Amino acid sequence: MANVVDIQVVPPPLPASWAPPASTGKATAPLVERRLLPAGPAYLAHVKRAVHKLTFEEHDQHAENERKRLEALNGTGVNGEDDLGVGDEEEGDDLLLLDPKEWKKQDHYRVLGLSHLRYKATDEQIKIAHRKKVLKHHPDKKAGVAGDANDDAFFKCIQKAFEVLTNPERRRQFDSVDPYFELLEADVPTPTQLKNAKNLNKFFFETFGPVFEREARFSRKQPVPMLGSYEDSKATVEAFYDFWYNFDSWRSFEYHDKEVNEGSDHRDDKRYTEKKNKAERARRKKEDTARLRDIVDRALAHDPRIKRIKQEEKEAREAKKKNKGGAANGASQKQKEEEERKKKEEEEAKRKEEEEKAARAEAKKAKAAAANAAKKARRQQRAAEGDA
Known part of the structure; x- marks a missing residue:
């Protein structure tokens, strides 16, 4: 069982040269009521703990998890700087045992840890990836460490990959025969x-x-x-x-x-x-x-679009043909009606002409009969006058 011991704290005596401060004689400024606004990281941490009902340990764990999430999302480079999405790729044994003399057969993007970016990698990303690899595989860092006898060879591969990918012409030549995409060429x-x-x-x-x-x-x-x-x-x-x-x-x-x-x-x-x-x-x-x-x-x-386009064009032609046929039929009907109208007019004109001709014949016949009657009447009159 623990024992509790009370320790008396006795302040040291004042020095002999101590004296109370002299009064300045100035009036004390009046009290002013001011409103203080809570701010700062400590207050924000307090608010998070209060809102989410977290203990100090739970809050610290949550902050650590958030830091790891952001680091995985954005990536961190040398000295904690943003590495522009370069990240850290896994290095297999086959990669670390590459022969620098066979550099033409090697995947330079994979050597620098840029397999996920490849031809899309920017010059800045290539420099960051190279700096990461150099800091990790420089022979001076591995000197005297057992099991790293080939690290010098892999370091040469890193330097060769950086040399190729930072030269625009040589990088274009390598991108033309990128082994990763050559494997995908058959994926059609x-x-x-x-x-x-x-x-x-x-x-x-x-x-x-x-x-x-x-x-x-x-x-x-x-x-x-x-x-x-x-x-x-x-x-x-x-x-x-x-x-x-x-x-x-x-x-x-x-x-x-x-x-x-x-x-x-x-x-x-x-x-x-x-x-x-x-x-x-x-x-x-x-x-x-x-x-x-x-x-x-x-x-x-x-291409299914070709079949769709041909079908649409066929339907458009049929619709046009149908509309054209309907228009032709309409024109034919109108022309027929016009012909019938003209025929009726001609028949009517012919009938009127015949009636007029008959009327003229009747008039001529009546005139001739009247003339004959007048002539006969004059002969009778002359005959009567002779008898008298």
Whole structure:
């Protein structure tokens, strides 16, 4: 059981030279009531604890979890600075055992921990990734540590990767033959898959969309039209395929060029090697152009928008034809009515003409009869006068 001991605290005596302070003789300022506003990190922490009913330990744990979440979201670089999303990729044993002499066969983005960014990595991100790797794998930091005999070799791979990716021309050559994307080039939907797809609209856009997005990075002309959606207009679809059938690619294959035999300075050897490299680059370029053309042909042959557009055009033609036929029938009916009207008018005119002709004949006949009667009356009168 613990024992409690009271300790008397006795203040030390005042020094002999101490004296009370002299009065200044000034009046004391009047009291003023002021309103104090609570602020500061301590007050905010108190509010959080009060609102969420947390203990000090629970609040500290919550703050630590939030710090880790933000660190995972934004990433932290050297000395706690923002690393622009570079992060820290896992380094497998196969990566750490790379041979710097085989640098052309290596994935430089993976060496620097930029596999998730690749050709989208900015110059600043490449510098940050390189600085991280140097601080971690510099030979001076590993000197005398057992099991790190190959760290010097991997450090050379890091330096070579940084050298390639910071040179715009050499980086473009490496991006042209990026091993990661070369593996994805075969990931294109086959005609059989497109034919057997239950929902062609959804399958077509979900599978071909990423394909054209990958290929777009090689275009000299920017921006590049993407696949779009099922509701695109005819003009949009035609512009898309027109662009991709005339695709202007900057992709080249110098990265695979073979070096001149080591130790050979003969001019003919250099010319022969360069000739072989040039022919090989042309062959690879031709194959790549044919590969892209095959992708565009396959997309055009199975594009559901083409079928929709053709159906819409067919319906428009039929509607136009129907409207044209109705207009023709209307015109024909009107013309028939006009002909009947004219026929009736002609018959009426002919009837009137006949009536007038008959009337004239009757009038002429009556006139002749009247003349004959007058003539007969004069003969009778002359005969009567003769008898008298």
